Amino acid sequence: MINPSTGPSSKAKVESSQPSETSFKRKRGVFQKDFQHMMYGFGDDPNPLPETVTLVEEIVVEYVTDLAHKAQDIGSKRGKLSVEDFLFLIRKDLPKPNRCRELLSMQEELKQAREAFEVDEEKLATLE
Amino acid sequence: MSRYESFRRSALQRSNMRRLLVSITGSQKISLPMTIVVCGIAKMFVGELVEKARIVMTERKESGPIRPCHIREAYRRLKLEGKVPKRSVQRLFGPLLMSSSFEGRYIFTETFSPLSKKSCTC
Numbered sequence: 001m002i003n004p005s006t007g008p009s010s011k012a013k014v015e016s017s018q019p020s021e022t023s024f025k026r027k028r029g030v031f032q033k034d035f036q037h038m039m040y041g042f043g044d045d046p047n048p049l050p051e052t053v054t055l056v057e058e059i060v061v062e063y064v065t066d067l068a069h070k071a072q073d074i075g076s077k078r079g080k081l082s083v084e085d086f087l088f089l090i091r092k093d094l095p096k097p098n099r100c101r102e103l104l105s106m107q108e109e110l111k112q113a114r115e116a117f118e119v120d121e122e123k124l125a126t127l128e
Numbered sequence: 129m130s131r132y133e134s135f136r137r138s139a140l141q142r143s144n145m146r147r148l149l150v151s152i153t154g155s156q157k158i159s160l161p162m163t164i165v166v167c168g169i170a171k172m173f174v175g176e177l178v179e180k181a182r183i184v185m186t187e188r189k190e191s192g193p194i195r196p197c198h199i200r201e202a203y204r205r206l207k208l209e210g211k212v213p214k215r216s217v218q219r220l221f222g223p224l225l226m227s228s229s230f231e232g233r234y235i236f237t238e239t240f241s242p243l244s245k246k247s248c249t250c
Contacts, residue, residue, distance in 0.1 A: 030144050030148075031141070031144060034139065034140050034141060035174065037138040038134070038139075038140075038174050038175075039178050039194070040131060040134045041131060041133075041134035041135030041136070041137075041138050042135065042174060042178035042179060043131075043179060043182050044181075044194045048193055048194065049193045049194070049195060051195075051196050052193065052194050052196050055199050056174060056178075056199060059177065059199070059203055060170050060173060060174060061148065063170070063173055063212060063213070064148060064149070064152070066212075066215050067213055068149055068166075069152065069215075070213055080157065081155060081157070081158075081162075083159065083162045083165055086165050086166060087165070090169060096168075096169055096172055099168055099172060103164050103165060103168045104161055104164070107160070107161060107164055
């Protein structure tokens with residue numbers, strides 16, 4: 001009987017360069033600081049309880065894992081995994097696809113702005 | 129005001145999310161848009177959890193910081209609403225199931241999940 005080490009394992013906050021062949025190892029506390037600020041923003045106390053943050057992290061990691069596995073199943077039929085697979089999975093959950101479209105278009109805008117900025121710098125360099 | 133600031137600025141680190149996605153999918157080809165989208169989805173999910181937990185707290189007429197039992201109840205309600213993807217096979221044994229030596233699929237209940245506590249012990 002294989003014992004998955006997903007129990008309360010060590011809170012390894014160190015960014016290890018371990019290869020991910022043993023995907024059972026859960027590095028706890030990876031997102032802890034982010035989650036603390038996020039939970040306060042969404043309505044929790046300014047200092048959320050550590051056990052609450054840990055539980056939220058577990059739930060979210062499980063959520064992302066299930067989502068990614070389903071996306072992989074969908075994506076494998078089409079070839080490789082792509083963003084569309086994720087977007088397809090959340091299509092029904094109303095605010096999420098809208099937000100994702102917003103994020104993607106913002107990312108495009110920022111990318112183009114950065115490229116335009118670099119082109120201008122080159123022009124200035126060649127003028128002088 | 130600082131709560132709004134936290135709400136707007138808080139985000140999950142993309143590098144950590146990318147690492148998580150790589151370890152889940154086993155593939156190195158995780159594009160930047162994918163990481164951004166999953167971070168956004170995760171943040172909204174946290175929002176749903178926290179808001180539902182606050183609703184649970186007002187129903188129980190409790191106050192103060194959110195406790196794990198509230199989050200568990202919120203998670204349970206979100207599952208009932210269908211907002212959480214269901215796992216039909218316990219993916220912890222994913223690599224084992226993929227190997228050809230297994231003939232059937234084992235359906236596990238959530239016996240290993242820390243979320244299966246039924247009573248509020250806090």
